Amino acid sequence: MDLRSKYLGLELENPFVPSSTPLSRSLASARQLEDAGAGALVMHSLFQEEIEANRAVDRDNIGAGDIFGGTRALATREEYLEQFKQLRAALGIPVIPSLNGSSRGDWVAFAAELEAAGAPALELNVYYIAADITEPADAVEQRVLDIFRAVAERVSVPIGVKLSPYFSSVGKLVTTLEASGAAGVSLFNRFYQPNIDLETLSITDSLELSSPADALLAMRWIAILHGRVALSLAATGGIHFAEDALKMLVCGADVTHLGSTLLANGPNQLSRIRNSTVKWLAGKGYESLSQIRGSLSQINCADPGAFARGHYLRMLSDYKVR
Numbered sequence: 022m023d024l025r026s027k028y029l030g031l032e033l034e035n036p037f038v039p040s041s042t043p044l045s046r047s048l049a050s051a052r053q054l055e056d057a058g059a060g061a062l063v064m065h066s067l068f069q070e071e072i073e074a075n076r077a078v079d080r081d082n083i084g085a086g087d088i089f090g091g092t093r094a095l096a097t098r099e100e101y102l103e104q105f106k107q108l109r110a111a112l113g114i115p116v117i118p119s120l121n122g123s124s125r126g127d128w129v130a131f132a133a134e135l136e137a138a139g140a141p142a143l144e145l146n147v148y149y150i151a152a153d154i155t156e157p158a159d160a161v162e163q164r165v166l167d168i169f170r171a172v173a174e175r176v177s178v179p180i181g182v183k184l185s186p187y188f189s190s191v192g193k194l195v196t197t198l199e200a201s202g203a204a205g206v207s208l209f210n211r212f213y214q215p216n217i218d219l220e221t222l223s224i225t226d227s228l229e230l231s232s233p234a235d236a237l238l239a240m241r242w243i244a245i246l247h248g249r250v251a252l253s254l255a256a257t258g259g260i261h262f263a264e265d266a267l268k269m270l271v272c273g274a275d276v277t278h279l280g281s282t283l284l285a286n287g288p289n290q291l292s293r294i295r296n297s298t299v300k301w302l303a304g305k306g307y308e309s310l311s312q313i314r315g316s317l318s319q320i321n322c323a324d325p326g327a328f329a330r331g332h333y334l335r336m337l338s339d340y341k342v343r
């Protein structure tokens with residue numbers, strides 16, 4: 022089965038790409054992901070805060086064990102660069118570093134160091150909570166564009182931008198990013214919500230892994246964008262099984278990013294997803310993934326309203342009260 026997929030200008034063997042998670046912190050798990058058949062690997066992020074803190078580093082005391090150590094302290098740019106170089110040297114698949122920030126600043130210059138170290142592409146995650154209630158919507162969008170342009174000015178490798186779903190017009194932001202030179206978007210960032218512990222009346226942070234229901238939001242937007250933009254579309258969020266990945270692909274995703282499912286089930290879940298995808302495609306008589314990619318996107322499906330208000334009206338009016 023021909024699963025070849027193009028992503029951020031890279032030719033991948035398949036569209037199953039481990040998303041940015043701690044699995045890339047360990048050389049062993051990164052190798053397992055490659056052995057399981059990953060098409061590429063997105064690294065865990067280096068955060069703006071980490072670059073800006075730029076903790077002084079005692080190079081003599083950093084060995085490979087420390088660089089891929091399990092404990093999570095603030096990473097330095099040197100450590101991240103070293104991790105990238107080691108992953109790149111150890112793996113045959115493209116390794117895509119990830120920068121993660123929320124405002125413009127000198128930190129973006131680090132992108133050039135990653136490019137110089139051989140990064141074939143970069144992921145830029147703009148994770149920003151618009152908590153200033155006086156900040157207008159266009160300023161929030163401009164922030165994303167400004168950060169992207171600041172990074173893009175410093176590198177020539179393709180950049181994929183990981184976005185949140187919380188924009189008035191996701192489509193317009195994506196087309197503006199494309200016009201500004203973005204090579205792709207990853208839809209969507211998952212915002213982790215703080216919770217309350219009623220016993221102690223305090224705010225708690227707990228990271229819940231996703232479930233397949235979380236995939237539907239990105240699926241709709243991938244379907245709306247496919248065929249209307251030329252940049253790469255990566256689906257991220259809630260892809261746990263081959264069915265979830267296939268749905269994203271028929272809606273038009275170029276690649277599917279896998280996070281929670283690999284953390285919950287181990288790297289080998291990727292090969293299960295891949296094998297089941299191949300089985301499904303072969304069972305339907307297809308020879309290549311490209312035959313189904315985007316076949317149910319909004320511009321290709323018989324019922325474009327299914328991705329817009331029509332679906333909403335139908336669902337509400339068809340609901341049967343028990």
Ligand SMILES: Cc1cc2nc3c(=O)[nH]c(=O)nc-3n(C[C@H](O)[C@H](O)[C@H](O)COP(=O)(O)O)c2cc1C
Pocket residue numbers: 040041042043064065066067119121146183209210211228230231232235257258259260278279280281282284
């Ligand atoms: C433990 C954990 C760590 C993550 N670290 C990062 C990160 O460093 N940078 C980033 O852009 N996304 C990060 N993510 C988000 C994932 O890359 C992914 O976009 C998100 O989990 C949704 O996909 P999923 O439903 O497949 O998990 C992390 C997710 C988890 C669960």
